[in-house]
Amino acid sequence: xxxxxxxxxxxxxxxxxxxxxxxxxxxxxxxxxxxxxxxxxxxxxxxxxxxxxxxxxxxxxxxxxxxxxxxxxxxxxxxxxxxxxxxxxxxxxxxxxxxxxxxxxxxxxxxxxxxxxxxxxxxxxxxxxxxxxxxxxxxxxxxxxxxxxxxxxxxxxxxxxxxxxxxxxxxxxxxxxxxxxxxxxxxxxxxxxxxxxxxxxxxxxxxxxxxxxxxxxxxxxxxxxxxxxxxxxxxxxxxxxxxxxxxxxxxxxxxxxxxxxxxxxxxxxxxxxxxxxxxxxxxxxxxxxxxxxxxxxxxxxxxxxxxxxxxxxxxxxxxxxxxxxxxxxxxxxxxxxxxxxxxxxxxxxxxxxxxxxxxxxxxxxxxxxxxxxxxxxxxxxxxxxxxx
Amino acid sequence: xxxxxxxxxxxxxxxxxxxxxxxxxxxxxxxxxxxxxxxxxxxxxxxxxxxxxxxxxxxxxxxxxxxxxxxxxxxxxxxxxxxxxx
Numbered sequence: 001x002x003x004x005x006x007x008x009x010x011x012x013x014x015x016x017x018x019x020x021x022x023x024x025x026x027x028x029x030x031x032x033x034x035x036x037x038x039x040x041x042x043x044x045x046x047x048x049x050x051x052x053x054x055x056x057x058x059x060x061x062x063x064x065x066x067x068x069x070x071x072x073x074x075x076x077x078x079x080x081x082x083x084x085x086x087x088x089x090x091x092x093x094x095x096x097x098x099x100x101x102x103x104x105x106x107x108x109x110x111x112x113x114x115x116x117x118x119x120x121x122x123x124x125x126x127x128x129x130x131x132x133x134x135x136x137x138x139x140x141x142x143x144x145x146x147x148x149x150x151x152x153x154x155x156x157x158x159x160x161x162x163x164x165x166x167x168x169x170x171x172x173x174x175x176x177x178x179x180x181x182x183x184x185x186x187x188x189x190x191x192x193x194x195x196x197x198x199x200x201x202x203x204x205x206x207x208x209x210x211x212x213x214x215x216x217x218x219x220x221x222x223x224x225x226x227x228x229x230x231x232x233x234x235x236x237x238x239x240x241x242x243x244x245x246x247x248x249x250x251x252x253x254x255x256x257x258x259x260x261x262x263x264x265x266x267x268x269x270x271x272x273x274x275x276x277x278x279x280x281x282x283x284x285x286x287x288x289x290x291x292x293x294x295x296x297x298x299x300x301x302x303x304x305x306x307x308x309x310x311x312x313x314x315x316x317x318x319x320x321x322x323x324x325x326x327x328x329x330x331x332x333x334x335x336x337x338x339x340x341x342x343x344x345x346x347x348x349x350x351x352x353x354x355x356x357x358x359x360x361x362x363x364x365x366x367x368x369x370x371x372x373x374x375x376x377x378x379x380x381x382x383x384x385x386x387x388x
Numbered sequence: 389x390x391x392x393x394x395x396x397x398x399x400x401x402x403x404x405x406x407x408x409x410x411x412x413x414x415x416x417x418x419x420x421x422x423x424x425x426x427x428x429x430x431x432x433x434x435x436x437x438x439x440x441x442x443x444x445x446x447x448x449x450x451x452x453x454x455x456x457x458x459x460x461x462x463x464x465x466x467x468x469x470x471x472x473x474x
Binding site for chain 1: 420425426427428429430431432434435447448450451452455
């Protein structure tokens, strides 16, 4: 989601109806209901319109991905469905996705759900649709509701219903590796595509001149790219030491890794495990990396007290891969490393949570969980990927 | 002016008019069209009605017909109370 309530241009034929008349006309028969598989083409059309401002038929790949994440997820729970907002004329004009999540808090299982892709067509004429969709999501049977990409409107909606914003988890860190190349890339990203293409050679030159040293063989840790099985084994070993962790079984873990690896915008997904030279496990991370681009960290999970080493391994890896910068979601375990390494901090999508479990909320607020990644929806292609 | 309307006007003045004068707001004026409430304000209003008047408001009741003007809200609250009392 990104959790967004975005405006669309008024559809043809609607413009002659004044907003209040239109709202009153439709509101009498607007309704919410659980999302069905046969709704997916309409939801894909809505998604494409709201998030990409694109008209026309949505690509099949988008429809298939919506089905993957909202119906075929190994943890799919029909008691916690996504919802659609159906206008009086029968069209689907709003949606909120619900991704299932299984956590452990101090060893006890927690049934959780992540809100995603909150969207409303022409919200000015449906001013209550977003509120109703989010309220329906949060009134589900889950013990914990989470959102990790909330914009200002969505964040405010959450707070009005009783949810809380988690400030630490709402920050993004950025570590610049090759400053000249990073500067060029920032300029390129702000230019129209034809002009940006002209700067491509400059990016390469800047990256080449800014090349940093390779990995230091004297570092006290070793980072290694591993397969799914090794990554999941490491993840579960680290998680067992944390107050809040995913209850990640092998089937769900492999499925989520496979889905995350299908995302291509930020490069290849690397599964990395970090150990001490003695072989002792220190942590693991998932990162998208591509030479000449900013690496996107999906998840970092570190043994207590080992955040510095795991973070250093990540930066070392991204440097060796030729990335110009690395970024990721902030978390308590990394704060020391982030400050020491001169990272830039900034607000990105807000992370919001709601639970009646006060102990769990307190733990979330003090940053006990490595939120983002598989704790949210950024592993799905719905967040920042492109569909063809 | 009923107690419900008085409480409601005070709530609107404090939360949506930044302490402005809600007494002059016509009872049938659309709060949405006036720019006083939006999708986030609706939830604040619903929470207020539930807490202040002891209501349980269903999702299907969060519609402009019930919540878009002072008159509509007062009628909605009175109707809910009447149904509970019946």
